[in-house]
Amino acid sequence: MADHFRTDVDWEDIRIFIALARHGSLSAAARALSVNHATVARRISSLERALGDKLVERRPDGFVLTASGARALALANDMDTAAASLSRGGESDGPSGLVRINATPSLMQGFLVTRMAMLVGRYQALDIELATNMRTISLERREADIALRLGRPDDGDILAKRLLSLGYGLYASAGWSRRINAGKIPVFVGFDEANAHLPEAVWLDRHFPRAHMTFRTNTQFAQAAAARADAGIALLPHFIGRADDALVPCHLGQEPPSRDLWMLTRRQESRGAPIQIVKGYIEDIFLAERSLFEE
CATH class of the missing domain: 1.10.10.10 (Winged helix-like DNA-binding domain superfamily/Winged helix DNA-binding domain)
Structure with a gap:
């Protein structure tokens, strides 16, 4: 060309x-x-x-x-x-242009939306587009400018920065917590069949193979809502469980493993002013609220 x-x-x-x-x-x-x-x-x-x-x-x-x-x-x-x-x-009163960010639905809805909206208030010429996608998006095909992923990436010409360790826990309503303390057999809220391959679903099945799954859905926010409504115990990221006043930690003798959260950008565009501004801001907000995520 x-x-x-x-x-x-x-x-x-x-x-x-x-x-x-x-x-x-x-x-x-x-x-x-x-x-x-x-x-x-x-x-x-x-x-x-x-x-x-x-x-x-x-x-x-x-x-x-x-x-x-x-x-x-x-x-x-x-x-x-x-x-x-x-x-x-x-x-221009600062960096301008569109920056597209891709992340998991739980991170997008439970953490990023309100915080990224504040960045737009700071830089009026900056446009932010937030999107979730259950499949793995490609930065190299320019499906996004910044991607937040769980687990170390194996993309091609991509810059990767580890942000933090994303911790998980078992959460339930206060009523279910009391029942567990009284010796009642736990029942769970989890992922639907289409998402049974996800690490959280696999861990739950491996450690509680005979447990009854009373409610299944495809998002952790829906699982949190079901647990809040007393449907059962949900395996949730701490940033969802800790932010919900209606949920309490539920200790069943098994501690789910954490997962690393990575921020990815294309190497050849990582120095562009809009992307640099957004990358720095994302690093800052995760650092400032690290205690919400980690053990």
Whole structure:
């Protein structure tokens, strides 16, 4: 692919290409831009013709960038940032641009949302997009700019920083805690069949193989709600269990292991001002509230 955009490239094609790269599907990009998916497909084809190269590949779970598409997106994002600066009269009160963060549903809902919203109040030109995905997202395919993952990553050209050790415990309502202390056989709240492979579900099955599972769901927040409603005992991250005044630790003689939380970024973009700001902020909030997570 040529080193620079050709003169016949349409800015609207570039804008739609950025949206497709960010959202991963024709329908999601179309909704974000208030156009129909046929328009998105047509604009992407137009940009590929103008550049003389294939920019995206369609896969069963959506579109991903080719190597040429990744290079084009880096230039397109620079153009988008410059256009945003021009629309503000060329002035900027700090870093600007979109930073997309991917994390587990429990981390996103239980910790990140309110805290990342405060960062936007500090930097008005910074746009934050938070998303959860049950499958493993790819930074190299630019499905996110920053990813928070449990367990040491094995990605390619990715920078990884360990944030902390994520501790777990068994939590229940006060009523269930009293029943356990009185010798009642425990029953549990856990993951549904589709998520039975998760480490938390595997640990619970291994250490309490004959226990009755009264309630199953696919998120730890739903499990916490069920435990709060007296359905049984839930294996939860401490940051969920400790933050819920209706739940108390329930000690059954088995202590679940902790898991390391890692922050990942693409090596070639790790020094960009918006990503640096967000990375530093994420490190700071986890450090400041470490006691909420660790043993």
